[in-house]
Amino acid sequence: MGDSLFLTFIGPPSCGKGTQSELLKRTYNVNHMSTGDLLREVIRKKTQKGKEIQKIISKGGLVPDRIIMDLLEEKLKVTNLQAGALFDGFPRTIDQAVGLDHVLGGRQRRLTAALNFEVDFHEIIKRVTGRRIHPASGRIYHTTYKPPKTPGIDDITGEPLIQRKDDTLEVLQQRMEVFNKTVSPIKEFYKAHNLIININANKSPDLVFEEITEKLATLGITKTF
Ligand code: AP5
Secondary structure (H helix, E strand, O other), X not given: OOOOOEEEEEOOOOOOHHHHHHHHHHHHOOEEEEHHHHHXXXXXXXXXXXXXXXXXXXXXXXXXXXXXXXHHHHHHHOOOHHHOEEEEOOOOOHHHHHHHHHHHHOOOOOXXXXXXXXXXXXXXXXXXXXXXXXOOOOEEXXXXXXXXXXXXXXXXXXXXXXOOOOOOHHHHHHHHHHHHHHHHHHHXXXXXXXXEEEEEOOOOHHHHHHHHHHHHHOOOOOOOO
């Protein structure tokens, strides 16, 4: 088995998985795969499949496992796994967790850890409602916590930022319901494999990042940069 870093994140909507992925990607020089981003890419192509996915996401439901596994396999075909990878927003079902094991095992790789982000609901509400994104790059901002230099404008390209359609209180409730229903078996699955690392995600991004890197260091994983 290779020693590259392979992490998955377990956590409620807007707990900071994407934000930490950006920091971890740069620090450990690993690939970042967000199933949410992959799905939004399909939606942008406006195909029939994209329309079906959009319908599910806008109601806060889970996209079928078959679609998710196909997207992941496609992405892995063009990814150098030697560098390791962060699986952001994946797995969300036991079938996906088992699928990930097979996908990695088939490539002589295995998961290093499953980071379990713990964050209070009132904080999730603030993070969801204030989030703004630059769709083309996936850059993440927050109106209060991480404001762009000019409100509503991407710092790098000068293009407009958008609010995700599923970042409303109404859809958040549904996303939380789905998360609460599905998270226990996934946690149990990774506990049984001794892979769970709990992270207090209520703190600032820098402090959350510090906790993650400290806990990874106890596994012998050191920063690349
Ligand atoms: P996805 O895009 O994965 O959404 P999510 O899991 O709900 O996570 P988010 O993207 O909302 O948040 P995040 O945790 O990345 O937080 P972020 O760093 O942006 O999935 C969307 C939908 O796609 C799902 O609902 C489902 O329908 C479908 N889907 C996706 N994957 C699937 C799968 N595997 N199977 C089936 N369906 C799937 O941070 C949020 C905000 O908070 C930002 O503004 C950020 O600046 C701010 N922030 C972050 N960290 C902090 C901090 N520590 N302190 C203060 N502010 C912070």
